[in-house]
Amino acid sequence: MATNIRDVAKAAGVSVATVSKVLNGYTTVNQKTKEKVLRFVKEMQFQPNSAARSLVGRRSMTIGIFLTTGLSHPFFTEILSGMEEALKENGYDLIYLAQFSWDNKEYSFVRHCQSRNVEGVVVFGFQHEDMSFEELIESNIPTLFIDLDVKEGRAGYISSDNEEAVERAIGYLIGLNHRKIGFLSGDKASYVTRHRFDGYRKGLAEAGITYREDYVAPGDFSREMGYQGMQKLLALSDRPTSVVCCSDMSAIGAMEAIRDAGLSVPEDISVIGFDDIEMASFVRPALTTVRQNMKHIGRKSIELLDRLIVDKELAPPEAIVPTELVVRDSCGPAKA
Amino acid sequence: MATNIRDVAKAAGVSVATVSKVLNGYTTVNQKTKEKVLRFVKEMQFQPNSAARSLVGRRSMTIGIFLTTGLSHPFFTEILSGMEEALKENGYDLIYLAQFSWDNKEYSFVRHCQSRNVEGVVVFGFQHEDMSFEELIESNIPTLFIDLDVKEGRAGYISSDNEEAVERAIGYLIGLNHRKIGFLSGDKASYVTRHRFDGYRKGLAEAGITYREDYVAPGDFSREMGYQGMQKLLALSDRPTSVVCCSDMSAIGAMEAIRDAGLSVPEDISVIGFDDIEMASFVRPALTTVRQNMKHIGRKSIELLDRLIVDKELAPPEAIVPTELVVRDSCGPAKA
DNA sequence: CTGAAAGCGCTTACAG
């Protein structure tokens, strides 16, 4: 049906081996021959069968993607758009191994990758306790974790600079004379939450403010838990005048709780979000938040993975991406 | 490295052919043999190399996806989550052919599909005028278009019932005594806009209302154009008391224009959106809108495609998915 | 019911 290497060899009057060599950039082939072959390749729109190629041990040029959340995680969308660019630039296609599910113990993700001849894997949405990555690490498949600090064998990771981000947010609030600053936590088990919490403590410490446990409300990034967490903070006799949240969604929930308590943002309480999702600029007051450069993270994750794939000796990378504080209308000076 | 069919054949003490046969469900193999083979397959976690499989003409179990928008289209996210389920149920993996770009004339998407041995393709985000689908149609690769009425060869499509949706929205407004109903158009060239416009005219006609060209504002689904389009409508001496929009984003833009003109929703003007994106329930007033069942569309698109792949004789499908009017706070009775 | 052999489309030593 579709043209194969033999067709173009025949058309060009050379052997299959020669066509293969020009396709693979061997320098030993004569310039004239090379040009002739290339002409036919182009004319016949020949594109080598990737299955045959990977079968003989050549590169498959596919990267697998592995998510807890499914492809539809709102957040992942932006990561993807960054990945796309880098994928294209480096010649990869992206394969989503839909067959996999964690709960199926009979099934091995690693085996699936191998059966698909995937060259590398991006992993997103997992926490350490979710599972053991042993099999993946031992398989030696180049792997890049997003937002999880795995650095072992041929696996590295990339994440925002979560600690510095919150530290800076705290600094901003302190500049507005806040001293009573609450923290609306994300999922406790999560890598990013831990680092954001570290940033919180560090920011406080730098300003000489004593850490108060009751100023930290539990959460899980959701709007609902943001609402509930904020209610707890509001119930305090000596309640905070500001709060930094581990996600925009929970910040939005917090703002609702504040409003429902008859208070207002930012007059009574200042709130800072995290992520800068689209909605952050839509809510009223528009949310001041930490912008994560997810697009960059997506692009970089592919670039790092590519290097890991190409260079077998490369030490696993560890990339920390700067964030940006986007100041909008949800923070104001602390009430005296 | 990874175990192959020869390893399990050896372990089970049978020939490679026999292993292959049990793997492929041949009924000619002895029950005992079959069980033995299966035991080793499981024990050794054997998973056949998909490259070798597709090379011999067996199914590759991959579906390609083809988008104008990139994977990160906010809308596509929900479609994907529906696709995921159906992909899993039917044993496919999803491959995103990142290498492709429309502007590259040297490059053929069809050839890329062929070189990847993709069994079917889902196409999303294109309009008729964007390009010619000739090559794709002629290739006879089973194809499913989302939101574009291509039905030819082995290509079919799926879309929401756009016409009925707007017709019903109009009916709802008429029930609120509106007679002056505007239409905020989406991209003129788009399939969905055309059908929504048809629904608009039909809804009007059913209520015996004369169509007025000046009640139709141009747009492109964006917030900005929603804002501008609404401004045009507001400038009319005899302005509409309500407007149905071709997207939630443009409805949000329209609400801003109304507010900026010193009017309010729904007291002065009622507005209806389209899509029911997450933000629709966040804006104030919460947006009454047409909910598209994108998840169902995603799931169904894979199911239909699977049938098309499996049954070579199947006529190309055409699926129209019902919508739902989600009533929130952006519509009220027409002012007398 | 089972297995030996050919072949899918490529690449890569190897010989010339």
Place this chain on the structure above:
DNA sequence: CTGAAAGCGCTTACAG
């Protein structure tokens, strides 16, 4: 510089 041949891991007639 070029090509014949072996082989990647599988499946499928075919013979037994």
